[in-house]
Amino acid sequence: MTLTIDLNADIGEGFGPGPRGEDDYSLINLITSTSVACGLHSGDPTIMKRTCALAADQGVTIGAQVGYPELAGFGNRRIDYNEQELTADVLYQIAALDGIARSVGVAVAFVRPHGALCDKAAANEREAMAVVEAVVQYDKSLTVLAPCSSTLLRCAVDAGLPVAAEGYPDRGYTPAGTKIATGEPGACIAGFGPTADRAVLMATDRVVEATDGTVVPLTVQSLRVHGDTLTAVAFALCVRNALAAAGVELAPFTPGRTS
């Protein structure tokens, strides 16, 4: 039986015109799913539409990359938020992107929190439930893409939503199978080669080597490659080639939708 896995990256993370996003045209060819910023932490309607059209052309599944309304920090600052307000903000983002996606013949198929919201929803029931509630209110058939072993993943399952677990080949993991927080020692894996090796192990043996050297199980349906770095294209290509060499086929964790 052929092993398959999804490769996801953020596309369309600019705001306003500028060089950000020049790589999108190359990166979109290398991945199977993309989560698209929805205008609150990044992304504007014109970029969103261009990205949806690119994804539609390439058959890449589209997800809503929902975040805190904070352009200045790119959604990377943790904000204390009333749950109802957070649900409203997430719902707003999903709906706005879905409307734009439908104007180019596709539709949002999954939801993925971004940055600080991803971190908070991974660890705290409060934020996890606020995100889940927004998805439930919008469309219960949307898949929630969340870190494996996260509170968000569990809450989404409990709410009856389809889910997919995400692995980070360029990030360190604790022996408990959770990602090392940004800024902590061991958070980043240096080098394309070692990162690609980890991607292959996640896809084939469903394991990751933790910071203490132990090999821990990790079942993920999607591997994340970053879209917001200057080396995003080279990195994605490297991971993709390594997966191909290991006989792993790429396929989206959930099929793209049409409007």
Added chain:
Amino acid sequence: MTLTIDLNADIGEGFGPGPRGEDDYSLINLITSTSVACGLHSGDPTIMKRTCALAADQGVTIGAQVGYPELAGFGNRRIDYNEQELTADVLYQIAALDGIARSVGVAVAFVRPHGALCDKAAANEREAMAVVEAVVQYDKSLTVLAPCSSTLLRCAVDAGLPVAAEGYPDRGYTPAGTKIATGEPGACIAGFGPTADRAVLMATDRVVEATDGTVVPLTVQSLRVHGDTLTAVAFALCVRNALAAAGVELAPFTPGRTS
């Protein structure tokens, strides 16, 4: 036969917390349609959701009040805009509000440009077509609410969209039946009494007295009362009472939608 007309006002024009919007709870009881700001010139997802819930409770028809992305000027500054970008921005706003409206059991039924976008789309084919294109891309059954005799109204009709014409009882009119621009002499009608009288004449005789004293025909399906002034409630109540005294019944120009 009973004469009917729609009374519309903006509800939910704040951004963030604050006293703005305190009147909404009273104003919503006095009108039959409301256009709701969608987060770019005013409104945030929490206010949008509260407003949609208020409108749902009262059976008031909801429209998307779409504007330029310009909080600092409340959408009242004219911006030169690429048409495709404007269409994307308008589409984003309609979709975001519709998603939020559907989460409380209703849906967007019409689209109304706000402020400077309203003025530009009323006069110029470029902006009018950009707005119409967004509505066509989102849902061709949505009604466009536009000033009577405006370019936007004509473009929407040409595109096969349902339309409704809007009259402004508190605004001066030229002999050609168009609203005097803000800031020009005669732009504003002073006093609740004279304004209410004009509202009645628009609803019953389908005319308005122009600045030169001539009485010109004006066929409108909706009368606009402002929602963003300190006297909004008192003004709406005065117009409503005058219409009732004249035997005019209030009814939305298009029925509210449910999700």
Added chain:
Amino acid sequence: MTLTIDLNADIGEGFGPGPRGEDDYSLINLITSTSVACGLHSGDPTIMKRTCALAADQGVTIGAQVGYPELAGFGNRRIDYNEQELTADVLYQIAALDGIARSVGVAVAFVRPHGALCDKAAANEREAMAVVEAVVQYDKSLTVLAPCSSTLLRCAVDAGLPVAAEGYPDRGYTPAGTKIATGEPGACIAGFGPTADRAVLMATDRVVEATDGTVVPLTVQSLRVHGDTLTAVAFALCVRNALAAAGVELAPFTPGRTS
């Protein structure tokens, strides 16, 4: 010897045009110091300039009301922030307001954190030091206005900055002399009368009655009355009258500056 105290309120908390701020013209006559929002959580350059001109006319001392860059939540959401970035943001706000104040012949005389930043800097050394650092970098002769017994007050003193302590007559206090956090039981004092009584006790006996009924010492140089409620003017007038009846004179805690 005559007792004196400062009465401070926020003026100019709108963003863009709208009814917010209508009360400013009355409120400015009732207070001796005002902290002015600087455009990141509220306030825009036009409102800032109008407010500075009002304050200049009335001889009211101007302070920079610095907050998190978060219009949607009015600066009331707690944000995790890198200290250097926070210092840069605070510095930006002080400088922008000071430039605008100087264009109308006055200048910023004090700095007061707003909302969530006030709460964080009151309790945490991290945020307190980031604010203090910004003041030190801009002008060491500016006074820091902070809650009494707060970490911010202590850090400002340690850095050699002039300080003033602020009391909240409409807020509950713990037996330790600290304000009850918003949303906690006992956080708000109901009624203008009881609030005015507390204001008088703070100004005369330098005490406050805590939630457990004990009377605790509280030395403050400024009493805060809110500027962002519909009853702001009535409330400020009530406190002012009560202070006058008790023989307390109003005077700014630091003199206004001219450019």
Added chain:
Amino acid sequence: MTLTIDLNADIGEGFGPGPRGEDDYSLINLITSTSVACGLHSGDPTIMKRTCALAADQGVTIGAQVGYPELAGFGNRRIDYNEQELTADVLYQIAALDGIARSVGVAVAFVRPHGALCDKAAANEREAMAVVEAVVQYDKSLTVLAPCSSTLLRCAVDAGLPVAAEGYPDRGYTPAGTKIATGEPGACIAGFGPTADRAVLMATDRVVEATDGTVVPLTVQSLRVHGDTLTAVAFALCVRNALAAAGVELAPFTPGRTS
């Protein structure tokens, strides 16, 4: 006598974190003046501070790059603006940047409008005077950097402000010596070589070849190289080398300031 000219570019045009601005560390070494975005159309306080520190290290003169408050369009959309509001916005930007510059030991020495505001102030007295008024209100010793033959240049001279004229080696010129508007035929000069040749002619012979082939006089004190393209560094280096080969020395049109 040695010929000298200034080379200016925008540095620090990002907003929030991201790859934008990676080139700044190289570009700053190649130029003699930089105009820094002030947070309304681009730039945030952290980027502004980093850029001022870079410029201070390299002895590069700092100017305030003032623009419309419009992040989504990067200040490139023309906005109809009340003059007083525009003056307030420009003043806010100059003051904010100057405060940040002073925290790292330097100060703003000139003001340059950006994007759509540059275009409008170059052609219209209304916007030109609003910008000039802001400079006059802030500091009459600041130099205004404006396109040669522009209305802004003339208004600044009339107001007694120091001025410098700017030439665009990569832009086409009319026989009247004005820049061809963006988007018009002939607006852009293709190729680094031809552009560098034009830069040399502007610096040495003080002429430019217009679109009709005529050679017209053009007296400029500063040559602009773009900072917001992926090839900004290579382009600036090419122009710099060509000027050096022609014996032109680089020097800022106005000396950098210290706080």
